Amino acid sequence: MRALFVYLSLGLMFAVTETLVPSAMFVKPNLLLLLVLTLGLREKVILGGPLSWLLGGLQDALSGASLGLFGLVYLILYLTVRSIAGPLNSESPILLLFLVFSSTLLQGLILIFTLGFLAEHGTYWRQVLTVIPGQLLVNLLAGLLFLQCSSMLSRYRRHR
Amino acid sequence: MLELIQKYRTPLLVVCLIMTALLIYSSRLRKQPETTLFEKAILQLASPLQRGFDSSTDTMSNLWQHYLWLVDTSRENDRLFSENRRLLNKLDRLSEIQLENKRLSTLLALREEMDIPTLPARVIAEDATSLFQTVIIDRGLEDGLHEGLPVIVPEGVVGRIIRCSGRQSRVLLATDASSAMAVLVQRSRARGVCRGRGQTLTLDFALSKEDIAKGDRIITSGNGGIFPKGLTVGNVSLIQTNELDLFQSVVVTPAVNFSRLEEVLVLLGNNP
Numbered sequence: 335m336r337a338l339f340v341y342l343s344l345g346l347m348f349a350v351t352e353t354l355v356p357s358a359m360f361v362k363p364n365l366l367l368l369l370v371l372t373l374g375l376r377e378k379v380i381l382g383g384p385l386s387w388l389l390g391g392l393q394d395a396l397s398g399a400s401l402g403l404f405g406l407v408y409l410i411l412y413l414t415v416r417s418i419a420g421p422l423n424s425e426s427p428i429l430l431l432f433l434v435f436s437s438t439l440l441q442g443l444i445l446i447f448t449l450g451f452l453a454e455h456g457t458y459w460r461q462v463l464t465v466i467p468g469q470l471l472v473n474l475l476a477g478l479l480f481l482q483c484s485s486m487l488s489r490y491r492r493h494r
Numbered sequence: 495m496l497e498l499i500q501k502y503r504t505p506l507l508v509v510c511l512i513m514t515a516l517l518i519y520s521s522r523l524r525k526q527p528e529t530t531l532f533e534k535a536i537l538q539l540a541s542p543l544q545r546g547f548d549s550s551t552d553t554m555s556n557l558w559q560h561y562l563w564l565v566d567t568s569r570e571n572d573r574l575f576s577e578n579r580r581l582l583n584k585l586d587r588l589s590e591i592q593l594e595n596k597r598l599s600t601l602l603a604l605r606e607e608m609d610i611p612t613l614p615a616r617v618i619a620e621d622a623t624s625l626f627q628t629v630i631i632d633r634g635l636e637d638g639l640h641e642g643l644p645v646i647v648p649e650g651v652v653g654r655i656i657r658c659s660g661r662q663s664r665v666l667l668a669t670d671a672s673s674a675m676a677v678l679v680q681r682s683r684a685r686g687v688c689r690g691r692g693q694t695l696t697l698d699f700a701l702s703k704e705d706i707a708k709g710d711r712i713i714t715s716g717n718g719g720i721f722p723k724g725l726t727v728g729n730v731s732l733i734q735t736n737e738l739d740l741f742q743s744v745v746v747t748p749a750v751n752f753s754r755l756e757e758v759l760v761l762l763g764n765n766p
Binding site for chain 1: 619621626627630656664670689690692753
């Protein structure tokens, strides 16, 4: 229950932060994706599945997407990461960066298919493809920052 | 006679001097604005002395005040720095208020121009993703807003409300890929549908035979039931025609700078 509360609070904070980034920046870091990846590496499906859908719902509520779009995308991403997380070293910082890179690409692909097949707005695929290179860079930078913050937090907890 | 003069030499001299002085004075009274040669000479002579004295007094005073008598200088410096910061801050706020006043005056002028009841709103947040083009305004159901209402600024069409909560609403910008509005070319009255493409718009369903030129203004046609007729959408920036195609490919640059939206006007009574 505590984990659910912590993840949701962090998700809400991240989603609100994303809305404060001016659109003049062209691409915004996808902070919720980092949380979904952390869920995929650490939490079991019983908690991680609904949580990743809820995080997607948060993203939908604070963006122009129809409710459920990012919920579906994040759930697929979570399940993909969860399915390969077993043999991986979840503490490795390089692994998180690699996952950020590959899941940004995968997210773009899922978005194109979802919007293309399920919604009637036909031209989103062009925008998704245009945004992907910048999105990769910004997400990797956000991933690095996330790693720094989490290592600082764990050091602080060890000291206490 | 000579003896008499010698005897009264001093009183005579005094009288002569007084008389001369009086004569000179009375003659000068008539020619007051002129500077005499004597006065010029004296002024000329006195000038370097006065300057020298003045500058040396200044130097001494500066030396005393700036290098020797520095009892309150540091405190005064701190006070002035803090006052300077306070004044700069105030100046920034004033210039921001001035700019806001200018924007609101333009919005008010537009509001008075419109026949339809309107509601001003402030943009408080943007979309959480890079993919969708939406903004959040600080008015919602409690202010009488609902989904589908058009949103404009003095420059032209912003978009329409797609989500409404009690105190805020989400506006789908005209540049979003899911946004479409019926438009016409102001000059030739050619009709089409403007769709969002991220940063620009495209004019779809404009027949190849239609007269459309670069720079043409695109306005809303009033069809579709959302936007009233005659609102500026943008200007044609690129045209590509192919003889084999039924429609021409037209790119429209929006009239509104969507990255700098601050205050908007929601059209309450939809009257296309």
